[in-house]
Amino acid sequence: MKKAFLLIGTVAMMMGLTACAGNKPAQTEAAAPAAKTESTKAQETSGQDKTEAPASEAAGGETGDAKWEWGDITLVVPFKAGGGADTVARLLGEHWGKELGCNFIIDNRDGANTEIGTTYYVKECKPDATNLYMGVQIYYSTCILLQDAAYQFDDVSVMNFIELDPCCICVTEDSPYQTWEELNAAVLANPGKLSIAATAGGDQMLMLGTLADSLGWDVKIINYDGATERMSALLGGHVDMCATTITGSVGQGVTQIVVSADERSEQVPDCPTLREVIGDDTLTFMGSSRFIGVHSSVLEEYPERYQILLDSLEKIMQPGSDYMNAVAAAGRDNVTAWRGVEASQKLQTGFYESCQEYQQYLTVEE
Numbered sequence: 584m585k586k587a588f589l590l591i592g593t594v595a596m597m598m599g600l601t602a603c604a605g606n607k608p609a610q611t612e613a614a615a616p617a618a619k620t621e622s623t624k625a626q627e628t629s630g631q632d633k634t635e636a637p638a639s640e641a642a643g644g645e646t647g648d649a650k651w652e653w654g655d656i657t658l659v660v661p662f663k664a665g666g667g668a669d670t671v672a673r674l675l676g677e678h679w680g681k682e683l684g685c686n687f688i689i690d691n692r693d694g695a696n697t698e699i700g701t702t703y704y705v706k707e708c709k710p711d712a713t714n715l716y717m718g719v720q721i722y723y724s725t726c727i728l729l730q731d732a733a734y735q736f737d738d739v740s741v742m743n744f745i746e747l748d749p750c751c752i753c754v755t756e757d758s759p760y761q762t763w764e765e766l767n768a769a770v771l772a773n774p775g776k777l778s779i780a781a782t783a784g785g786d787q788m789l790m791l792g793t794l795a796d797s798l799g800w801d802v803k804i805i806n807y808d809g810a811t812e813r814m815s816a817l818l819g820g821h822v823d824m825c826a827t828t829i830t831g832s833v834g835q836g837v838t839q840i841v842v843s844a845d846e847r848s849e850q851v852p853d854c855p856t857l858r859e860v861i862g863d864d865t866l867t868f869m870g871s872s873r874f875i876g877v878h879s880s881v882l883e884e885y886p887e888r889y890q891i892l893l894d895s896l897e898k899i900m901q902p903g904s905d906y907m908n909a910v911a912a913a914g915r916d917n918v919t920a921w922r923g924v925e926a927s928q929k930l931q932t933g934f935y936e937s938c939q940e941y942q943q944y945l946t947v948e949e
Contacts, residue, residue, distance in 0.1 A: 651683035651891055653713055660717045661700025663693040671745060671873055672717045674913065678906035682895045696784055697722040698732050705734040710878035712888035720744075720872040720931065721786040724938040725945050729784075736935055739876040741927045742893055743900070748828040748918040749844035749870035750790045751854065752779070753837040755817060763855050766824070766840050767798065774801040779824040780813035782806065784945050787826035789869045789937050790843045790857060792944030797861045828871050830918055843869035850917055867933035871918075874927065897921050 658676055662668045669691060676687030692700030701716070701723065708714035716739055723739070726732040752766075760766035770777055779802050781787045794800040805822050807813045810831045817825035817837065825837070829848050832839055839854040845868060847856055858864050875896065881889050899906040900921035910919045922930075938945065 651685050651888075651895070653711075653888060655686040655688055655713070656680070656683070657688045657690050657708070657714045658717055659690045659692060659700055659704040659708060659714065661692055661694075661697035661704075661722075662719075664689075664691045667871075668717055668719060668873055670913075671915070674909055675717075675745065675875075675906070678899050678904075678909065679896060681905075682899050683891070696726055696730065698726040698730055701726065701739075702733050705738045705878070708878070710880045710884070712877060712881045712885045712892060714878070715742075715892075716876040717745075718874050718876050720874060720934040721789070721938065722784065724935045725784050725942070727935075728938055728942050729945060737879055740879040740882060741931045742875045742877060742924060743896060744872055744874045744922050744927045744930055745900075746873040746915065746918045747868060747870060747920075747922075747930075748830045748872075749842050749848065749868065750787050750826060751829050751832055751839045751842040751851070752790070753817070753825050753827065753832045753835075753839045754823065755820075756836055756838055758823070758838065760823075760840070761838050763841050763860055767860070770800050770802060771798070775803060777824065778803040778805050778822040779826055780805050780807050780816045780822045781826045782809060782813065785826075786870050786872070788944045789941050790826060792941035793843075793857065793861065793866065793869070795944065796941070797863070830871075830915070848917075867937050868930060869937065872930070872934065874931070893924065897923075 656676075656679075658672055660669050660672045669689070672689055676689055680687040692703050694700070697719065701718070704714065704716045718739065718741075724736070727734070727736055754760055754766065760769050779791070781791065781804050783806050788804075791800065791802070791804065802824070805816065807816055810827050813825050813827055814831065814835055814837075816822050818835070824840075825832075829839070829842060829844075829850055833850050839851045841857055841860055842848055842851065842854050843857040843866070845856070845858065848854065857869070858866050877889065877892070898904070900919075901907065907916065907919070910916050
């Protein structure tokens with residue numbers, strides 16, 4: 584597969600980097616009042632007024648059991664308002680804010696494959712635990728590896744992978760290839776002939792890279808901007824296959840051929856995993872991976888705040904909670920879970936190492 588570098592930065596990244604977050608909205612009566620339980624310096628840092636930021640809204644504000652005493656929390660989302668990550672962030676902020684008794688301000692900073700928003704968070708937002716980050720792993724890593732981002736891999740510490748939605752390859756229900764064996768045989772017999780819809784720099788490219796290196800897959804990659812465009816191309820007969828997520832393919836009138844999960848998905852139990860077809864049970868998860876992160880320095884400099892954030896996040900993500908019920912109503916309960924810091928940071932490292940190994944596949948043919 585001939586590739587050309589498509590992940591590029593943008594001059595816009597150098598613009599708009601101002602003080603972190605938006606103006607503080609008035610807290611509800613139930614919101615926790617400010618108090619100095621850590622150092623005076625730390626309290627003064629978190630209590631400073633915040634200048635206005637674009638596309639910011641507040642959610643939450645009711646009092647839960649957590650004792651959060653440092654004002655409102657800004658959640659930086661390096662995607663535009665209205666997108667998938669933004670929707671997840673707003674729902675999470677609403678329920679997390681209720682548990683903590685503060686408002687969550689959603690600050691959208693789109694551009695350059697998340698590099699603009701991530702640079703803003705790492706470089707401009709105060710590392711005092713009042714600013715959090717909603718990331719998508721594939722972009723976090725590729726910006727570092729392929730775009731020479733101004734931040735390092737360990738600048739952000741993962742608290743939890745909120746969503747893990749595994750990649751899959753699917754075909755239409757009238758395709759002549761309805762099983763893994765049939766599709767694999769066709770690809771190997773027709774190198775460079777069969778086409779697949781994918782997104783440059785997307786998590787699907789790791790899966791295609793693994794298939795290329797391990798099984799000799801040679802397919803024609805057609806670049807589309809997002810999941811909707813990829814699926815439309817498949818259903819419209821413009822490509823032979825589509826690389827997308829399980830959640831994005833179920834109910835679309837397609838057949839899932841292979842999925843890059845550790846185990847078979849309950850949603851498509853007859854679909855084999857990438858580990859099965861490759862014969863390697865050490866393959867890391869590959870798919871849409873949204874996580875909540877915090878400045879790594881917070882763990883040592885503001886341990887009390889960090890622990891309150893962590894405990895409250897774990898609480899609202901337990902089965903049967905109001906948040907998880909809302910997630911189920913949105914149809915995201917199959918990919919949303921509390922995974923914990925240790926497991927999440929291990930996943931974070933595994934993602935980055937996979938991006939390093941397969942970075943030549945994270946671009947597509949011009």
